[in-house]
Amino acid sequence: MKLVGFYEVRKFVSRQSKSKASQKKYGKWLYRGLLYLFGLSIGLIIPWFLYINHVTNTIVSEQWDIPSVVYARPLELYAGKQLTPEALVFELDLLGYQEVSSTPKLGQYQIYQNSFDIYSKGFVFTDQTSSPKRIKITLSDGKVSQMTPAIYRLEPKVIGHFFSSSLESRQPVKISAIPETMVKGLQAVEDRDFNHHHGVSWTGIMRAAYKNLMAGEVVQGGSTITQQLVKNKLHYNHNSFLRKLHEALAATLLEDKLSKKDIIEMYFNEIYWGQDGKVSIHGVAEAASYYFAKDVNRLSLPEQALLVGIIKGPSWYNPFRQKQRALERRNLVLNVWRDTGIISSNQWQQAVQQPLGLTNHRTIKAEFADYMDVVKMQLKSQLKQADLKQKGLKIFTFLDPYIQYKTTQTSQKTSQWLSSEVESAIVVSGAQNAELKAISGSKNARSHYNRALLAKRQIGSLIKPFVYLAGLETLSGFDLQDQLQDEPVQITTDDGSLWEPDNWDKQSWGTIEAKEALVHSRNQATVDLGLKVGLKKLINFLNQLGLNVNRSRHPSLFLGAIDLTPFEVQHLFTLFSSRGQHTQVLAINFITHADNRLLSRSKHQQKPAIGIANIDLINQALYAITTRGTAQSISNKFNLPGPLFGKTGTTNAGRDSWFTGFNQDLLATVWVGKDDNSPTPYSGSSGALVLWAHLFMNL
Amino acid sequence: MKFNIRLAVFGLIFLSSCSQRKPIDINDEVRDPSEHEDSVIQIAPMVPEAVQILLEEAEIQQQNGQVEAAILTVKRALSISPASAMVQQHLAELYLAEGNYRESFDWANRVVNQGPSRGSICERARRTLALAAEMLNDVTAQAQALESISDCTQPAPQRF
Structure with missing residues (x-):
């Protein structure tokens, strides 16, 4: 008994000690678990939180690289201006205006015979703002014969950008600046609870999850x-649970750091809206310009709806390539806007009947690449590359x-007028003001070799007016009636x-008037x-004109044995x-900051001190060359x-054929050549x- | 040594007072003195109406202290009429008001060489040239410009 009792006690003790052991x-x-969790939070969760917090801080403080924009000259319209109907139509089409048959x-714009009725888009120039206006112009004999108002500048065409490496x-x-319907309309389509959630909409997620479950595939996002x-901002291209978790936490933190208004503004400026070649279109302003050639505040209702609609898939709904798909998407957005009361039924009825109304300015072939080469060259000494690519400067040119x-x-x-075997380069500028109007570096639009700027070729007889001018300037008593x-x-x-x-005709004419x-x-x-002038004096004279003639010490310089580019000529x-x-x-005419403050105006180099009378004498000879000379x-x-x-x-x-x-x-x-x-x-x-x-015949 | 420092300080003050010329008021110093009752018959230059409108706009901008904007407006006018001495003279005056004396000198010089040889524009150009030359310390050019102002006016023909 005692033994039994002893055993029982032992059993009891053993059971108790076992339970204590198991409790232990x-x-x-x-x-250990708590320690593990603590370790996990110290080692993973807290760093993760800190990391996401840092990421959201970066988002808040991030400055966009805003590319600098290069503009052509604005078309100045006034009575008396030389302008053909063809040139005006070209300019309007290039600026994305649409020809209509009604008001x-x-x-x-509307054309009736030689009269144009244009409703301009307006532009904020540095010196003043050109408000949108109805402009009525009558053209006759290649000129503006009548116009109201008396003078008006159309907006300048964008001819290029200086992008950062991201090509955005x-x-x-x-x-x-964004129409209210668009701001509200975006929320109606993308996130109806926007004003009520704190970065993440759990009801939205549940709704999306339910729909996806029912459909057996992902048909709706809950973002x-x-x-x-x-x-x-984080460039997340594919969805994973971890990424979604990142997004959710970052969105929640972001809502703490920014107001709803700031978030929606950032969204409108950040979002990807399509692709123009290598360049990606970001932000609503750029999208409005790309698709409609308009300022964002001038977008019509259907245009706003299209832009909001294609956010879902700018490539899938690309309105240039997938017109029907884009139209359906736009109308779907308009339906949502009507159903949520953003627009009235009347507005909806009018809007859904409108065509897409895309600008056709993209399809007009206009070569600006060669001109941009000159812009880059002339900017090199004025601006830092980083400023050009990041600060959104505006560069106004004379193009x-x-x-x-x-x-x-x-x-x-x-090839048509001469031969397919030769190349050509052309430079055109204002005769009196030296403003570069146009430049072409090749007959081939695809050529990257800008001959006008880079091809140094012997200039031959183009030097002669300068030899005679040097004679007039340096030889005492010499004039063009003297005998040579x-x-x-x-x-x-x-x-x-x-x-x-x-001589070219292998003959010598003997004594001849200069x-x-x-x-x-x-x-x-x-x-x-x-x-008579002397080689050294001629070289000094040419250097005074801005040439750098140091190598050539041969008398063949008198006949143009000097290599110059067409641009230098x-x-x-x-x-x-x-x-x-x-x-x-x-x-370049002038450069402004992104906010239109003037940064710099271009200045001409100091001109050489050459007598106008002597220049006029040479000009008389240049005139005679075109009437009875070569x-x-x-x-x-x-x-x-x-x-x-x-x-x-x-x-x-x-080897080289020139005419200036x-x-x-x-x-x-x-x-x-x-x-x-x-x-x-x-x-x-x-x-x-x-x-x-x-x-010159075609201009 | 003390004397030298005093001398240097005195010299500096003296020189600084020399360079502190009050800002140029183009109306007081260029335009108003160039308007004469007995001057030659003024010939209105042939420029499009648009140029006149732009010059008036520039005038208002300048009066409002927007000299940079006024220069850009006159440059618009110059693109329309690049050879107009009147427009070139406006530009020279605005550069003078802006303190850009080199540009002012060049444009005024252009008007002197290629512009009218009588009348108000002629005189304004020479006055602008003289002031710009003064600011650039080009005493010879200043003297020549001042000398030539009288060439722009001639007594009105005697009436009987």
Whole structure:
């Protein structure tokens, strides 16, 4: 008994000690578990929270890289302006205006015979704001004959951007600039609980989960606008549970740091709206400009609905490529807006009947890449690359889109008017103000080699007006009526070799008046004058004009043995077309900050001190060249109205064919030749001049 | 040594007072003195109406202290009529008001060389040139410009 009792006691004790042991064991596990959880929170959850907190701080403080925008010159309309109906239609189409047959609304125009009724879009210029306005213009004889108001500037065409490496095109706007229907409409479509949730909508998630479960696939997302913003900011491309968790926490934290108004503004400026080639369209302002060529505050109801609709899938609903799909999506959005009371039934009825109304300005081929090369070159010394790519500067240039279009067309017809074996380059600027209007670096639109800017070629007889000008400036008592000797001449050069220049016709005309020698481009007479001036003095004179002539010490410099690009030639001849006022062609007019404050205005270099009387004398000879000299075909064959001034240039065996000429308005330099510098059958008058004449006939 | 420091300080004050020329008021110093009753017959230059409108706009902008905007407006006018001496002279005056003396000098010089040789624009150009030259310390150009002001006016023909 005692033994039994003993055993029972032992059993009891053993049971008790076992239960204590198991309690201890459980306690240990509990303790370990808590320790584990503590470790987890120290090691994982807290760092995760801190990380997401940091991420949301970054989102709040992040500054967008805003690309700088480059603009063409705005078209200035006024009575008396030279303007053809073709040029005006080109400009309006390029700016995304729509032609209509009834009274035009904003961004539309109507043509009746030669009268235009335009409802402009307006633009905030640095000096003043151009408000949207009805402009009535009558054109006759290639001019604006009547116009109300008396003067108006159309908005300038965007011709390029300076993007950061992300290639995102974006112009941030304040929420106040976005139509209210669009702001409310976005919430109605994307996140109806936006004003009530705290970053994550649990009811939305449940609703989406239920619908997805019923459908057996993902048919609805439960993301709020805040979550979508986070997703875009963090570039989350695929969904996973962890990512969703990240998003949810980040969205919740973001709601603590930003007001609802700030979140929706950030969303409108952040969201991806489509793709223009390599460049992605971000933000509502850029989307409005890309799809409708309008400011966001000018969007109509159906246009707003389309933009809100395609957020769901900018590629799937791409309105340019998937018109029907985009239209259905837009109408679906309009239905939602009507059902939620954002728009009235009447507004809905009118809106759903509208076509997509996309701008066609994207389809107009206008080559601005060559001009942008000049802009980049001239900006290099003025601005830092980082500022250009991030600060949203506005660069206003002198580019004339219509002249650029005609210049590109002329270049592209080189094969048709000359031969498929030669290349061409053309530079066009204002004759009197040296503003660069257009530039074409190749006959081939795909060519990346900008010959106008990069191809250094011998200029041949284009140098002659400068040799004669140097004579007038440096030789006492010399004028263009003086006699020169057009006779064979032998010159021993510095290296001991003999140089014997010849005339193009292999003849020598003997004693000849200086002006006639220039008009008929006589080589031997020009060398005679050059020797009187002296090589050193001529080099100094050319350097004074902005050239850097240090290498060439050979007397062949008198006949143009110097390599220049067409753009450099254009600089030089500006001296004549502007009557001594300019020797530098400028592409940039002025630059402003993103908020339109003026940053800088371009300045012309100080002009060389050359007598106007001497320049006028050379201009008289340049005029004679186009009427009875080497370029007389301009007047005789092409019948271009004068007065015209110009000079041909040809190098050995037609390797380079040049013509530079101007009228009262425009100066243009044309080069024709082969990239490998092999001979061509063209002289200045049979090659480059032909393109020049066609360009001026078509402008 | 003390004397030298005093001298230097005195010199600095003296020089600074020399350079403290009051800002140029183009109405007081250029435009108003160039208007004469007995001047030659004024010829209204042939410019489009749009140019006149822009010059008036620029005038208002300048009066409101928006000289930068006024310059851009006159540049618009210049794009329409690049050879107009009247527009060029407005630009020269605005550059003068802005304190951009080099640009003012260049534009006024252009009007002097290629603009009218009689009348108000002629005189304004020479006055602008003289003031810009003064600010650029170009004494010779200033003297020449001042000398030539009288060439812009001639006594009115005697009436019988």
